[in-house]
Amino acid sequence: MPAHLFVDISSHGLGHLAQVAPILNELGHARPDLRLTVRSGLSNGILRARLSSAFAHIQECSDFGFVMLDAVRIDHARTAAVYREQHDHWKQLVASETERLSRLKPDLVLSDVAYLPLAGAAGAGIPSLAMCSLNWAELFAYFFGDQPWAGPIYQEMLSAYCGADRFLRLTPAMPMIDLPNLQNIAPVAALGRDCRLSLHERLDCRPDEKLVLIAFGGFEIQLPVERWPSIEGVRWLVPESWGVKKKDMVAFEPLGLHFTDLLRSVDAVFTKPGYGIFTEAACNGTPVLYLRRDDWPEQGCLIDWLQRNARCREIDEAGLVSDRVKVVLDQLWKQVKPALPIPAGAKEAALVIAGMLAN
Known part of the structure; x- marks a missing residue:
């Protein structure tokens, strides 16, 4: 029976896919028999343009990150309202996610960087990995931490991230000092052909x-x-x-x-x-x-x-x-051309994932 990896990729822009894709492609070379399920609000075409392995696609969003006015401006009021609404029903959301992952029975859950699937994996007793250069809890605290209603929401977010077996912190990244499960990873990037x-x-x-x-x-x-x-x-x-x-x-x-x-x-x-x-x-x-x-x-x-x-x-x-x-x-x-950085993080992260799938 091939191992089953469930991957949740945020559709808050395309940067999360750019992080995950080189890692999954590296993993696919090492584990061509891997069964892969990808949940993301991104279209199937966008995913297939980046991912070389076959996968089952669940086109849904399990996070929203921030409500954006455009590429560089956040709608703070709407973002606060959506977070408050989501966490008014947090226990029900986690219970539903737990039940869904229990039915899918993956051997490992990988999230970049939604926290709901991590909470669901913990409830279902499934190992999990978070991975990103940021996390929504740290950003939430930056924007809303001084609000009287924000404390319990932040704690629920942080608890979900801390519940993952590891958080792969890609270089470069935010500090994430509140996460005890960090593992630093080299830069991740796809390399193109010179056309x-x-x-x-x-x-x-x-x-x-x-x-x-x-x-x-x-x-x-x-x-x-x-x-x-x-x-x-x-x-x-x-x-x-x-x-x-x-x-x-x-x-x-x-x-x-x-x-x-x-x-x-x-x-x-x-x-x-x-x-x-x-x-x-x-x-x-x-x-x-x-x-x-x-x-x-x-x-x-x-x-x-x-x-x-x-x-x-x-x-x-x-x-x-x-x-x-x-x-x-x-x-x-x-400007003087610097030495090109080596995107060794894809191989590092793929080794971590493969090791967890083998356990």
């Missing part, structure tokens, strides 16, 4: 033309690109959904490249701080231009790590609609 020559041919680029990819991690955000100044020798690759009609901009989805291959093949990526895009850009040698997120505590550790491991520059929204964007891009490309 630069074919990409330039497809776009009929001049030899000295540079391509800058705009990628905001699965969140809808419409930047005022129509007001950006044109920069001689720079072409922007933008989401098709923006419907941009500008001669220096082209939609990237119709190019048909796997995202990581595209990321490796461009001259820079413009994004927000996020684990998946930062580690993948650094490990693939792609310079990063980033727009800081207001009031997002995870970004500090991510930016610190990126500054040590990649060429990167910050820009604000005002700079995007002025001539400053050209100056910042020129500064970015003149």
Whole structure:
């Protein structure tokens, strides 16, 4: 009977999938007989673009993280209301999750980074692993810890995370000082193929033309690109959904490249701080231009790590609609290339998972 792994992947953006996918792909090479069930609100197509092993898909969300106004702004009032509503029924939710996992009978539950499946696994007596660069309890305490109603909710969240056999803390990551079950893991990132020559041919680029990819991690955000100044020798690759009609901009989805291959093949990526895009850009040698997120505590550790491991520059929204964007891009490309970080975390985490499945 093949071992059965139940994986819960948050659909709060695409960064959680970017963390899990290299690990599951590494695990699939070592354990091709593994039975894999994936629960995620992400579409089957998005999952299959990243996961190389066969899996059964339960398209549901067991966490919401934060209610977002857009890619960089949180709806604090709505987020607080949803957490309060969820934890008014916490015991019933855990009981339902326990019953469901008992029926599915996985040998191990892996969560990035919902806490409900960890509580359900504990109730069902199933070993569990949490894994991420953050956890919702720490972020909840940052935003709502001073509220009189927040204490019991935080304790229920923290208890679920502490109930996991281990929490694999990916590098870079938030401190997570309240978790006694941490195991530090090296960076996790997918490595792409360099398709630069074919990409330039497809776009009929001049030899000295540079391509800058705009990628905001699965969140809808419409930047005022129509007001950006044109920069001689720079072409922007933008989401098709923006419907941009500008001669220096082209939609990237119709190019048909796997995202990581595209990321490796461009001259820079413009994004927000996020684990998946930062580690993948650094490990693939792609310079990063980033727009800081207001009031997002995870970004500090991510930016610190990126500054040590990649060429990167910050820009604000005002700079995007002025001539400053050209100056910042020129500064970015003149930076000395650091040694590429090695994404050894996928193999490390896969060994941990395989060891737990063997017990």
